[in-house]
Amino acid sequence: MKNKHHDFLTKQPLSQQVTDFLLIRIDRGDYTAHDKLPSVRTLAQQLGVHRLTVFKSYQQLVHNGKIYAKDRSGYYVMPCIQEELKDSNLLHNLASVSDKSYDGTRSIQQLLSPPILAGINFKPPVVSSPLRTNMLSELQAHHVDYQFSKALIDPALLPNAYMSEYVKKVFDLYPKLLGTYSTVQGDEELRVTLAEYFKKRHQFFLLPEDILITSGAQQAIDLIARLMIKPGDTIIMERPTYSGAIDIFRQQGAHIISIPMLPDGYDMDELESIIRNYKPRMMYVTPTFHNPTGYVLPASKRKRLVELAEEYHFLITEDDTTYDMYFEEEPPLPIYGYDTEGVVMYIRSFSKYIAPGLRIAAVLCSPWLMKDLLTLKSLADGGSPLLGQKIFMHYFTSSRMQTHMEKLRIALSLRKEAMERCLAKTNWEWTPPKGGLDLWVQLPEGVSSVELLRRSLALSVSFVPGPFCEPDAVHHSSSIRLSYCYTSERQIEEGMQRLIDAYDSLIHTI
Amino acid sequence: MKNKHHDFLTKQPLSQQVTDFLLIRIDRGDYTAHDKLPSVRTLAQQLGVHRLTVFKSYQQLVHNGKIYAKDRSGYYVMPCIQEELKDSNLLHNLASVSDKSYDGTRSIQQLLSPPILAGINFKPPVVSSPLRTNMLSELQAHHVDYQFSKALIDPALLPNAYMSEYVKKVFDLYPKLLGTYSTVQGDEELRVTLAEYFKKRHQFFLLPEDILITSGAQQAIDLIARLMIKPGDTIIMERPTYSGAIDIFRQQGAHIISIPMLPDGYDMDELESIIRNYKPRMMYVTPTFHNPTGYVLPASKRKRLVELAEEYHFLITEDDTTYDMYFEEEPPLPIYGYDTEGVVMYIRSFSKYIAPGLRIAAVLCSPWLMKDLLTLKSLADGGSPLLGQKIFMHYFTSSRMQTHMEKLRIALSLRKEAMERCLAKTNWEWTPPKGGLDLWVQLPEGVSSVELLRRSLALSVSFVPGPFCEPDAVHHSSSIRLSYCYTSERQIEEGMQRLIDAYDSLIHTI
Structure with missing residues (x-):
């Protein structure tokens, strides 16, 4: 299972090659400010080099102020290096992916990340069958200020x-x-x-x-x-x-x-x-x-x-x-x-x-x-x-339970209405639901929901693009799911405005 | 998916047939004192009859004092009917199963229960692949006074x-x-x-x-x-x-x-x-x-x-x-x-x-x-x-954790030694382990561990017979696993004596 063929790394001392490898990825934005870098063990395994080599490289980067070590939990990207990136990192680094290339089996990482550096031979996974990444769970793990991708109740509404x-x-x-x-x-x-x-x-x-x-x-x-x-x-x-x-x-x-x-x-x-x-x-x-x-x-x-x-x-x-x-x-x-x-x-x-x-x-x-x-x-x-x-x-x-549920229904319907007021300003379409946690919104035909996601993530707004909800083929690529249950009415108003801004910027580039 | 062919039920009114069906099973000991009977819904589905038919039959049995209803949770067997059964119900009802018929795919229920009444056509399960019942979990669900089949820590030893x-x-x-x-x-x-x-x-x-x-x-x-x-x-x-x-x-x-x-x-x-x-x-x-x-x-x-x-x-x-x-x-x-x-x-x-x-x-x-x-x-x-x-x-x-673990190790080793003292009275063999929760004991060659389980369950003692631990074929059928972690030292002494009694009765019948 050893894998020592790294053609692109053969010209320099190994630790310098590892350092360069890390710098490229940091500069490219694969790792942004305060992101945790792979463990020494992990990276050594991925690159097929000795752990001490990776360790030496990390020490060098710490010395150069590119990364910092935090007690025992690992190495992190120093913020200063990120200031060179003017755009939002997510926006900046998203690969160009159109709905057409969406085939239903790519993960959110594949959708949103640049292709891996050619020449690095990662060990192939030896799993029993090709695993489809849980895309929704990956999307929801992205931290954003305006979270419309989670059909979860706002903890503030819970007892x-x-x-x-x-x-x-x-x-x-x-x-x-x-x-x-x-x-x-x-x-x-x-x-x-x-x-x-x-x-x-x-x-x-x-x-x-x-x-x-x-x-x-x-x-x-x-x-x-x-x-x-x-x-x-x-x-x-x-x-x-x-x-x-x-x-x-x-x-x-x-x-x-x-x-x-x-x-x-x-x-x-x-x-x-x-x-x-x-x-x-x-x-x-x-x-x-x-x-x-x-x-x-x-x-x-x-x-x-x-x-x-x-x-x-x-x-x-x-x-x-x-x-x-x-x-x-x-x-x-x-x-x-x-x-x-x-x-x-x-x-x-x-x-x-x-x-x-x-x-x-x-x-x-x-x-x-x-x-x-x-x-x-x-x-x-x-x-x-x-x-x-x-x-x-x-x-x-408990009797308290009934009261809680009644209050919760009112709170959710108010949030739904707040979101619908924002939607009313657009030419998007939806059928008002009589319950639940989400609005299913049709964007005008031809507008890519994945492209909109990319732009809205850059504005710290998240939602579920239509293709994630497609069981068998590419339909509804112009639809999006907006959950109104996780954010306050004020956040809904702010976030929806940002989403509309992202949409406008997308429309202007089409 | 309907199934209305019950040849043996065609002579009498349906509800009387259902009543007879239940009485046979109660008399045979399939259901013993205070056992819960199948729900009306369940039995109706199993027999392919209307729910009201089953309901009528249950009412009749309640009226005759054979079963009783408990508020909303169902129907239960009246104890008196069980007094006719002199032997312990488990012992009485165990089918005659020898190790030879154990093929590694039968469930504990199949091992321990009488064959289902011929003529009743249960609906076949429509599962994707034949499921092997979790035998250990079924065995452990049997309530006994002396529980040597559970490799779990006695709750009394926990903080x-x-x-x-x-x-x-x-x-x-x-x-x-x-x-x-x-x-x-x-x-x-x-x-x-x-x-x-x-x-x-x-x-x-x-x-x-x-x-x-x-x-x-x-x-x-x-x-x-x-x-x-x-x-x-x-x-x-x-x-x-x-x-x-x-x-x-x-x-x-x-x-x-x-x-x-x-x-x-x-x-x-x-x-x-x-x-x-x-x-x-x-x-x-x-x-x-x-x-x-x-x-x-x-x-x-x-x-x-x-x-x-x-x-x-x-x-x-x-x-x-x-x-x-x-x-x-x-x-x-x-x-x-x-x-x-x-x-x-x-x-x-x-x-x-x-x-x-x-x-x-x-x-x-x-x-x-x-x-x-x-x-x-x-x-x-x-x-x-x-x-x-x-x-x-x-x-x-917490610091408390370390103290707890040290005390637990001492308590377990004392229980292990208590069990070993009992084993020393037998001609069974084992290699004293230096840790863990179980003893692995070899009975003399030719003694069936499954037959011993059947007899010991009748004395309210449970353990894991060797075949349960066999991954591929029938080996160790004369071995048993005795867990010393779930019962007190006194219970170990009493239960082991019963186990030895069960063994003696088995040896005398061979």
């Missing part, structure tokens, strides 16, 4: 202080809580509580053993995909859809077919024709305040969807993470409620609106699927941590 | 009260803790802490980005298996080995080859010959207080193993969950410490000895593997819950 006090009571109730594992299926007391909740709320008659607790909806989707999908299996997804689910099903080797999600749901005849042609194993849907559009699948189509699943023998995975985020009236019954044959696997996420750090979701499904799902869950992590389940349960059943 | 107090301080420090997601890789502050710990303890020079936090070692193994193993890939495992890892690698479709783990490690020439013949993609090892034998791979063989991995281009997954459980001197440096080429993926579990409920483990690996591992982790759950990571970190760096 943090109250919850912190609450936790202490939970520990008084369960003094051995941290010494105990949860069962694989999840804490029984929590599952009893949720069974009662589902009965009261939706008239779902469940036993605690019909419920699996997972570490967030993400894990639920992943477990279901691992359970049901083998490479080459066909899955139908809405278009657009949740980026994280696309990543999971692709990783599992699914063959993805899509059906457009319209303001009143899909064309059911078109859907049936797709089903007949492709014989899917599963359909993945977010029918209530659909991610990313916010649309709602009407009750009649929910019922019909279940009939289709029964008739054509496929399963429905209903991902219901935003059910409780309605602004006006309650949404229709979940698709799961129409199911009498056990064709629906229902994912309901709860902690997102209370304490996202807890990562609590529930899966409801028929017993014969539950049995195998439990096996996978036991292999995957042996059961979610008990602590979070107990904390969640006690808050979930 | 629960102190931790509970500690948690409150953690919340004072991070008031928005529950409103925040961890990064995918794990809390940065915790990774900085661990990097410093590894440097101080083992002279591993790491950056925080070389460390991934997972929800327990189980998740770490699962992620690594998903990353590295595609169906048909060869993996070498020790024989015997950790049952949970066998399940994961089998589920991933690995072709497993084994090498015997001896008190002084493997025969390195035999290993090299296996490697040459089978060209493995990975070797999975628990070299320090090996699970289940407690043996330690000597330093010289650790070094040689890394050389072999480099020479023959395979990766080593080093699962180091019991490193800190030494009774005398510290064990040799982890294999990871000998690796300069990035061939070792190192899993270190921490929370097990402090607060198992937190589920904290760390993976160390080379940057090019870390990148893909992070992608998988982001797909799998988006990052482990932050709360547990912060609680763990603060305790881990």
Whole structure:
């Protein structure tokens, strides 16, 4: 596994070559002010040189004032070197990428970064199958001042202080809580509580053993995909859809077919024709305040969807993470409620609106699927941590919970309206959703959402470009997802103005 | 997906047939006193009848005093009906299974339960691949008074009260803790802490980005298996080995080859010959207080193993969950410490000895593997819950931690000695380990460990039979794993006496 061929490095002493290699990357902006450089170990491995060589090179750069060392955590880029870069570093360094070159398999890094220096032979990864990077998660990791790419609730809207006090009571109730594992299926007391909740709320008659607790909806989707999908299996997804689910099903080797999600749901005849042609194993849907559009699948189509699943023998995975985020009236019954044959696997996420750090979701499904799902869950992590389940349960059943949810709905609808007021100044189009966390906005035809992202990141504004939400091909490249839940109304106004500025600058260059 | 053919049910009114079906199962002991019966929904689905039919049948059984309803959580078996069963239900109901019929793919339920009533056509699961039930987890779910099957620390030995107090301080420090997601890789502050710990303890020079936090070692193994193993890939495992890892690698479709783990490690020439013949993609090892034998791979063989991995281009997954459980001197440096080429993926579990409920483990690996591992982790759950990571970190760096570990080592060695005193009364054989949580005991040749389990479960004693730990074929069927960490010294004495009684009764029937 050694790799000592670095042709471009053969003229000078090795440590000088490494120094030059680092200087090029810093000057080019791969590493900007206060960025951490690779560890000595890492870089030595990447370049196939001795660690002492890298160490010597870092010492030289420290001596020259190009980088600085911070106690034990590594080496960082000195800010002064960055002042030479006039433009925002991200803007400056983004490679020229057009929507046309987007093929659905490139990572955000590939989209946004310059190509790697020719001549450097990195060790090839030896993974079992080509991995598709979780693009959304990479995008969200970019720090920006105006964060419209995260469909997460602003921590300022959460009952943090109250919850912190609450936790202490939970520990008084369960003094051995941290010494105990949860069962694989999840804490029984929590599952009893949720069974009662589902009965009261939706008239779902469940036993605690019909419920699996997972570490967030993400894990639920992943477990279901691992359970049901083998490479080459066909899955139908809405278009657009949740980026994280696309990543999971692709990783599992699914063959993805899509059906457009319209303001009143899909064309059911078109859907049936797709089903007949492709014989899917599963359909993945977010029918209530659909991610990313916010649309709602009407009750009649929910019922019909279940009939289709029964008739054509496929399963429905209903991902219901935003059910409780309605602004006006309650949404229709979940698709799961129409199911009498056990064709629906229902994912309901709860902690997102209370304490996202807890990562609590529930899966409801028929017993014969539950049995195998439990096996996978036991292999995957042996059961979610008990602590979070107990904390969640006690808050979930408190009267305070209801009040919190009502306040949260009002706060979110105000933010949505603030964002819509800004959008009203543009010629962009959107269908106002009646709940959820996002607006799905169509830019005028021909405008590249990826190019707009590049420009808006430079102005410290982030959003999700349409292609991230495309399950199978390049559609909606002129659409963008704007989440209004993570930023204050004032931030929304400021950030939207910047986004509009970025758009104007883009239009003027076209 | 409907299934209405129940030939044996065609003579009587449907609800009476369902009632009979239930009575047979209760009388046979499938359901014993206070056992919960299937939900109306579940049973209706299984039998392909209307829910109201099942409901009527349950009402009839309640009326006849055979079962009782408990508020909203379902129907339960009335104790009186069980008094007709003289023997312990588990003993009574265990099917006759010999080791010979054990083929490595049957679940504990299949091993221990009577065959399902002929004539009932359950719906077939529609999973993507045949799932192997996590046998160990099923066995451990059996409630017994003397629990020697769990390699978990007795909660009574954990600093629960102190931790509970500690948690409150953690919340004072991070008031928005529950409103925040961890990064995918794990809390940065915790990774900085661990990097410093590894440097101080083992002279591993790491950056925080070389460390991934997972929800327990189980998740770490699962992620690594998903990353590295595609169906048909060869993996070498020790024989015997950790049952949970066998399940994961089998589920991933690995072709497993084994090498015997001896008190002084493997025969390195035999290993090299296996490697040459089978060209493995990975070797999975628990070299320090090996699970289940407690043996330690000597330093010289650790070094040689890394050389072999480099020479023959395979990766080593080093699962180091019991490193800190030494009774005398510290064990040799982890294999990871000998690796300069990035061939070792190192899993270190921490929370097990402090607060198992937190589920904290760390993976160390080379940057090019870390990148893909992070992608998988982001797909799998988006990052482990932050709360547990912060609680763990603060305790881990406290002075109290060191004292706790020292006390724990003493307590465990006393329990080990208590168990060994009991074993000394038998003609069973074992090599006293110098650390870990288990004894690996050879019964006299020809004695079936599965048959012994069946008899000992009837006496409320549980342990792990040898075949559970067999990665590839039937070996060690006369060996058993006895964990001494979960029960008090007194319980060990009582439970071991019962185990010996079960053994005596088995010997007398042979």
